[in-house]
Amino acid sequence: MANIASKRIKREFKEIMKSEEVAGGAIRLQLVNDNWTELKGEIAGPSDTPYEGGTFVLEIKVPETYPFNPPKIRFVTKIWHPNVSSVTGAICLDILKDQWAAALTLRTVLLSLQALLSAAEPNDPQDAVVAKQFRENPHLFNLTARHWTNVYAGGPNAIWEFNQKVQRLLDMGIDEHQARVALSTYDWELERATEQLFS
Amino acid sequence: MAETSEARPSASAPGGDAGGEEDKHDERMLECNICLDTARDAVVSMCGHLFCWPCLHQWLETRPSRQVCPVCKAAISRDKVIPLYGRGNTKQEDPRNKVPPRPAGQRTEPENNSGFPGFGFGEGFHMSFGIGAFPFGVFTSTFNFGDPRPSAAPRGTAQYEEEQFLSKIFLWVAILFVLWLIFA
Numbered sequence: 001m002a003n004i005a006s007k008r009i010k011r012e013f014k015e016i017m018k019s020e021e022v023a024g025g026a027i028r029l030q031l032v033n034d035n036w037t038e039l040k041g042e043i044a045g046p047s048d049t050p051y052e053g054g055t056f057v058l059e060i061k062v063p064e065t066y067p068f069n070p071p072k073i074r075f076v077t078k079i080w081h082p083n084v085s086s087v088t089g090a091i092c093l094d095i096l097k098d099q100w101a102a103a104l105t106l107r108t109v110l111l112s113l114q115a116l117l118s119a120a121e122p123n124d125p126q127d128a129v130v131a132k133q134f135r136e137n138p139h140l141f142n143l144t145a146r147h148w149t150n151v152y153a154g155g156p157n158a159i160w161e162f163n164q165k166v167q168r169l170l171d172m173g174i175d176e177h178q179a180r181v182a183l184s185t186y187d188w189e190l191e192r193a194t195e196q197l198f199s
Numbered sequence: 200m201a202e203t204s205e206a207r208p209s210a211s212a213p214g215g216d217a218g219g220e221e222d223k224h225d226e227r228m229l230e231c232n233i234c235l236d237t238a239r240d241a242v243v244s245m246c247g248h249l250f251c252w253p254c255l256h257q258w259l260e261t262r263p264s265r266q267v268c269p270v271c272k273a274a275i276s277r278d279k280v281i282p283l284y285g286r287g288n289t290k291q292e293d294p295r296n297k298v299p300p301r302p303a304g305q306r307t308e309p310e311n312n313s314g315f316p317g318f319g320f321g322e323g324f325h326m327s328f329g330i331g332a333f334p335f336g337v338f339t340s341t342f343n344f345g346d347p348r349p350s351a352a353p354r355g356t357a358q359y360e361e362e363q364f365l366s367k368i369f370l371w372v373a374i375l376f377v378l379w380l381i382f383a
Contacts, residue, residue, distance in 0.1 A: 004234055004254075011235045067233060068261040102258050102269035103232040103248075 005066040006036045009106075013039075016107045027110040037062050041073070041110050045153065046118040050145035051079070054153030058113070059089075060106065070100035071109065078177070080141075080148040080184060082120045082131035087181075091116075092126035129185050137187060144184050151180070165190050169197070232270050233258060241283040246273040255280065278357070303356070 013029065013036075021027045028042035041058035045051030056079060061072040073096060075089035083092045093116055095104060125131030134141045147162045149155030165188060169179035174197055186192040231238040233254035240252040248270040250258075259266050259277060268275045282304050 008235055065261070068258055098265075101267070101272060102254075104269075 005062060005064060008067055009036045009039075009062055012105050012107065015105075019107060021107065021111065026114065027107070029106060029110070039106070040076075041106070043110055043114045043117070045149060045155065046114055049118050050142045051081075051117045051149050051153070052155065053157070054149035054155040056117075056153050058110075067102045067104075070096050070104075071106065072096075073109065073113070078148060078152040080130055080145040081117065082122045082125045082127060082134045083116055084130075085127050086130060086184070087127075090126060092121075092124060133184075133187065140187055144188070148180075148184070162188060165193075169194065238283075241285075242280040243283055244268050244273070244275045245279050245281075246271050246275070249283075250280075252280075252282070305356070 013031070016022060016027075016029050019027075022029070026044050030040040030042075032038040032040050039060040039062070041060050043056050043058065045054040045056065055077070057076040059074050059076050063069050063072065073091060075084050075091065078086065078089070080086060084090070091113070093112065095101070095109065095112055120134060122131045122134045130141070133144065143159055143162070146155065146157050147159040150158045162183070165183055166176065166179050168190060169183070170176055172194070174182075178197070179193070182193040182197050183190070186196065229237055229241075229249065231241075231251040231254050232248055233250055236251070238249050238251045241249060242252045242255060243249050244255075246268050248268055250269075255269075256277075258269055259275075266276055267273065284304070
């Protein structure tokens with residue numbers, strides 16, 4: 001790994017450990033391997049959002065050319081958000097692409113991702129299905145995001161009705177995550193979701 | 200007098216306690232915004248952000264089409280950064296000889312305002328002869344007195360290179376013209 005990249009990551013790592021965000025539990029950072037090319041990030045779901053109470057794990061890959069090129073980041077924890085793919089966890093955020101600047105750090109990127117959870121950008125979506133629901137049925141979007149946070153990120157708010165519907169599909173022998181995706185996609189209408197799953 | 204002697208010990212006491220902290224803070228003030236290390240071959244952008252020249256150079260090379268400040272995203276370019284020469288930096292070697300070279304500091308010579316120097320053919324006397332197209336005049340000549348030509352741009356700058364390039368072009372045009380006159 002290029003010298004400047006590993007040197008900078010080491011420096012950032014030290015600083016992030018001392019930062020008040022880590023002390024306050026808003027973000028966390030862990031090493032995955034010894035050569036500083038891969039890290040595991042964690043952000044707490046911001047309060048007053050459907051993600052509140054959840055912990056979201058991120059995969060961070062540091063390229064050779066860091067900090068001249070952005071780190072590659074995706075959500076490992078499944079999340080229902082217009083700017084994050086519900087399938088792959090890929091993130092649509094300008095600073096991780098063409099708006100990257102070399103003075104940004106892993107700390108500022110993690111904080112930006114946390115801010116993205118409180119302020120979605122449905123006009124520049126990563127997941128078209130989620131973005132459509134966000135625009136056309138905000139109430140249902142909120143419930144769905146809360147449900148996903150509860151199931152995948154350890155959030156405290158279970159949605160009883162949704163759990164029932166997932167259970168119904170489970171009883172039909174369908175994979176749990178597949179059932180949840182189908183139901184979320186078809187606005188929790190059991191019939192349409194079933195139809196799609198068996199078509 | 201009584202006031203100053205009283206104020207001094209009280210002012211120095213907190214300063215002495217926070218000495219270590221302050222030193223650390225001062226050091227961080229001089230960190231490059233890209234490598235986060237103390238800036239070496241430091242340059243500062245017009246928006247006031249400090250970088251190592253090698254770091255900033257690499258950043259500008261990475262995206263030549265979108266040259267922005269890594270901190271505040273103001274437009275920056277190679278020609279618009281200022282090198283910082285500290286007093287402690289007494290190395291003999293010229294930092295510009297390093298690869299990639301750091302842009303040179305720019306300084307302009309003061310205007311030379313000497314008036315018409317009488318008939319002494321000193322500075323400020325220029326004479327040139329030229330040959331024009333036949334019916335319009337065989338010889339054209341120009342005399343310039345006491346009109347100082349703008350001083351040549353300092354070596355190494357873009358302007359200097361441009362001037363060299365232009366003078367070469369004019370030289371070749373003149374040679375071709377003379378050849379054409381002889382052989383046509």
